[in-house]
Amino acid sequence: MLNDVRFDMTPRSGRLCDYGTEAFRLVQVETQAQADLWTVLISTWHYAGGAQKIIGPRIKYLIYLGRQPIGAMSYTWGALRLKARDEFIGWDDALRQELLPHCLTQHRFLLCPWIGIKCLASHIINRSLKVLRADWTAKYGCEPFICTTYVDTTRYAGTAYRAAGWTDTGTTGGFGWNEHGRRMTYHGDKKHVFLTVMNRRFLRMVRSRMSPAGASRQEGTGDGNDNRG
Numbered sequence: 001m002l003n004d005v006r007f008d009m010t011p012r013s014g015r016l017c018d019y020g021t022e023a024f025r026l027v028q029v030e031t032q033a034q035a036d037l038w039t040v041l042i043s044t045w046h047y048a049g050g051a052q053k054i055i056g057p058r059i060k061y062l063i064y065l066g067r068q069p070i071g072a073m074s075y076t077w078g079a080l081r082l083k084a085r086d087e088f089i090g091w092d093d094a095l096r097q098e099l100l101p102h103c104l105t106q107h108r109f110l111l112c113p114w115i116g117i118k119c120l121a122s123h124i125i126n127r128s129l130k131v132l133r134a135d136w137t138a139k140y141g142c143e144p145f146i147c148t149t150y151v152d153t154t155r156y157a158g159t160a161y162r163a164a165g166w167t168d169t170g171t172t173g174g175f176g177w178n179e180h181g182r183r184m185t186y187h188g189d190k191k192h193v194f195l196t197v198m199n200r201r202f203l204r205m206v207r208s209r210m211s212p213a214g215a216s217r218q219e220g221t222g223d224g225n226d227n228r229g
Contacts, residue, residue: 005040008068011114016123019065024124026073026131029060038062041072046110047155054107057140059132063111063124071111071124075132078103078148084170084193085148091206101142102202104132106149121160129198145202150191158194166194 012019029038038060043049056077063071078085078100085103086096106128111121129147137143150172151158158168171190197203 005036007037009112009114010068011116012065012068012070013116014118016117016119019117021123021127023065024070024120024127025064026061026124026128027064028131028135029062034062035060037069038072038074041069041112042074042108042110045113046072046108047152048108057136058107059135059139061128061131065115069112070115071109073109073124073128074107075104075128075136075147076107077101078105078146082148082172082193084172085146085195088167088169088195089146089203089206090210092210095206095209099145099202099206101140102145104136104144104147106147109149119163122163125160125164125166129196133198143199145199146195146197148193148195151194152189153192158192161194161196164196166196169193169195 027034029035041062054074054076058074058076060074061072062069063073080100081096089096091099106125109121109125111124132147133144148169149161149166151161158166162168171192
């Protein structure tokens with residue numbers, strides 16, 4: 001039962017260098033005990049919660065300092081349509097539909113409120129992308145090329161994402177799935193869309209495919225899929 005989940009809540013502070021980067025690790029959630037701990041952390045201390053079922057492909061991680069759990073995060077597949085992302089990439093509907101499996105979303109990210117280690121958030125974000133690239137490819141057979149996340153700037157400034165090299169590409173339209181997950185409804189809660197490119201080959205390939213010369217080469221040779229992961 002979730003009420004029986006117990007873990008070390010010792011406060012941690014200072015700087016990242018006080019601990020050494022190797023002291024921090026991400027553990028993919030695979031067992032029921034790990035899943036229960038992830039749910040307790042996210043549901044209790046993440047402002048958006050996380051007990052609701054995540055639909056579709058996903059990977060969840062627990063974040064540890066030594067043997068102490070200090071946070072949790074998850075990644076899911078990317079939104080079918082996202083104006084800020086799609087305009088940044090510069091693809092059309094056909095190419096978006098083809099390459100969407102390579103686009104992911106950071107669904108949740110939490111460092112527990114008793115963890116106050118300077119620069120830890122940006123470090124974990126960057127480290128998670130390296131782990132995610134291998135884990136997602138191994139689990140789903142598709143290499144992630146680009147990842148987005150949503151930041152409520154009434155609560156957070158997005159500082160950790162900027163420090164990790166992510167780009168603020170604009171805002172969402174203020175729509176979301178209703179409580180039954182069956183249709184999109186307008187709630188007016190617009191969030192900033194931060195984006196990072198996990199493989200630069202992705203943007204070069206998109207630009208080539210979208211250019212008239214690139215399209216002609218594909219039609220002539222039939223080898224347009226050579227650059228896809």
